[in-house]
Amino acid sequence: MGQVGAKQDRASRDRAERGKVPFAVPAFAGGVAARVAETLGSGWVTTGPQVGGFERDFAEYLGADAVVAVASCTAALELALRALDLPPGAPVLTPSLTFCGAVNAILHAGLRPVLVDVDEDTLVPSEETVAKAAARTGPKAMVTQNQGGYPVDVAALAAAARLDRTRVVEDAAHGPGAARGGRKAGADAHAACFSFYATKNMPIGEGGAVATNDPVLADRIRATRLHGMSKDSWKRYLPGGSWRYDVRNVGLKANMTDIQATIGRAQLTALDGWQDERARLVRRYDEALGGLPGLVLPQRNLDGITHAWHLYQVRVPDRDALIAELTEAGIGTSVHFIPVNQMSAYRTLLGPDECEAVPVTDRVAEELLSLPLFPGLTEAQQDRVVTGLSGALSSRRRPAVAG
Numbered sequence: 001m002g003q004v005g006a007k008q009d010r011a012s013r014d015r016a017e018r019g020k021v022p023f024a025v026p027a028f029a030g031g032v033a034a035r036v037a038e039t040l041g042s043g044w045v046t047t048g049p050q051v052g053g054f055e056r057d058f059a060e061y062l063g064a065d066a067v068v069a070v071a072s073c074t075a076a077l078e079l080a081l082r083a084l085d086l087p088p089g090a091p092v093l094t095p096s097l098t099f100c101g102a103v104n105a106i107l108h109a110g111l112r113p114v115l116v117d118v119d120e121d122t123l124v125p126s127e128e129t130v131a132k133a134a135a136r137t138g139p140k141a142m143v144t145q146n147q148g149g150y151p152v153d154v155a156a157l158a159a160a161a162r163l164d165r166t167r168v169v170e171d172a173a174h175g176p177g178a179a180r181g182g183r184k185a186g187a188d189a190h191a192a193c194f195s196f197y198a199t200k201n202m203p204i205g206e207g208g209a210v211a212t213n214d215p216v217l218a219d220r221i222r223a224t225r226l227h228g229m230s231k232d233s234w235k236r237y238l239p240g241g242s243w244r245y246d247v248r249n250v251g252l253k254a255n256m257t258d259i260q261a262t263i264g265r266a267q268l269t270a271l272d273g274w275q276d277e278r279a280r281l282v283r284r285y286d287e288a289l290g291g292l293p294g295l296v297l298p299q300r301n302l303d304g305i306t307h308a309w310h311l312y313q314v315r316v317p318d319r320d321a322l323i324a325e326l327t328e329a330g331i332g333t334s335v336h337f338i339p340v341n342q343m344s345a346y347r348t349l350l351g352p353d354e355c356e357a358v359p360v361t362d363r364v365a366e367e368l369l370s371l372p373l374f375p376g377l378t379e380a381q382q383d384r385v386v387t388g389l390s391g392a393l394s395s396r397r398r399p400a401v402a403g
């Protein structure tokens, strides 16, 4: 295609895109490109000083003792679970309404996922559902999840599972910015795993981290994120460093690069502002969508809680038809999540009994809809979402009122 053709193509694509509202657009802090250029020019691009700097910065942000940066949240979960040193096949509680990667991590660590049903308001397991699953299976560990940015009460869930806090791995992929009782999600964790995936609250593109208050666990994960080597190449390269290293246990290749860490350090300086923007957009959604027929807004008991608002999840009957209508109107949406118990791989691995014992998950999963929510979403775009949604809902036949 010639220059002119390419230009016209681009212009018509831009016109078509202008009216659309994407589900999510990653935000990047000012000056990030210059900082990346500096790192590229430094001659050191894999795990090195920037990763160390990011770990200190993120630990300080969370109020955690230590952070170990890794390749993804999925890798963080697997490394944290492996570090618990549980017997092969040991049962590990996990929400059924979660991301497949979190369950894959349990399986890759050689452990057995036990699905726990969720509460219909918070969309995370309750103390009751956890206690029930624990009584049935005698779990050796538990993975918790901050669905949509709602910080779960980890201590209460650990008690319900009759597990020590050191046997809880927190999937805090939706958690940066969330807090409970004035403490950030992950601040007091034995192992809290974060994601810096493109659509998450602090995007790097790809990346993850484990926050921990246990220095032994931090050291262990630091080694196992890079093959299990006793010294990474940065340490061997430092003055006085030696070429010698040992492999003490068989690790993963799941280190973070200095390029990712450079982006992360810049992103961290913008995170609080982005969180304020998310909260402001959520208030606008609440005001505009409250009272729409057939629409259930996100749960509201936020006493003592700072919600991270990773997602704005509503519930609506006949959700699939609504998604099709919104897509037609150029409005991007998503679903969090298609529950793992409905996926064929886990049905085969865990069996139908396990996968059919989570009725609340199955019911709410049919109704969940995540609306566009990201820093940079304009009020005009948000108004288009509201108009599209209310138009679609009010054109539905109202159910007959009983009585």
Ligand SMILES: *Cc1c(COP(=O)(O)O)cnc(C)c1O
Binding pocket: 071, 072, 073, 074, 075, 098, 099, 101, 102, 145, 171, 173, 174, 194, 195, 196, 197, 207, 208
């Ligand atoms: C995104 C996500 C993950 C995985 O994060 P990656 O960094 O992509 O591995 C895990 N758990 C939940 C709940 C997620 O939303």
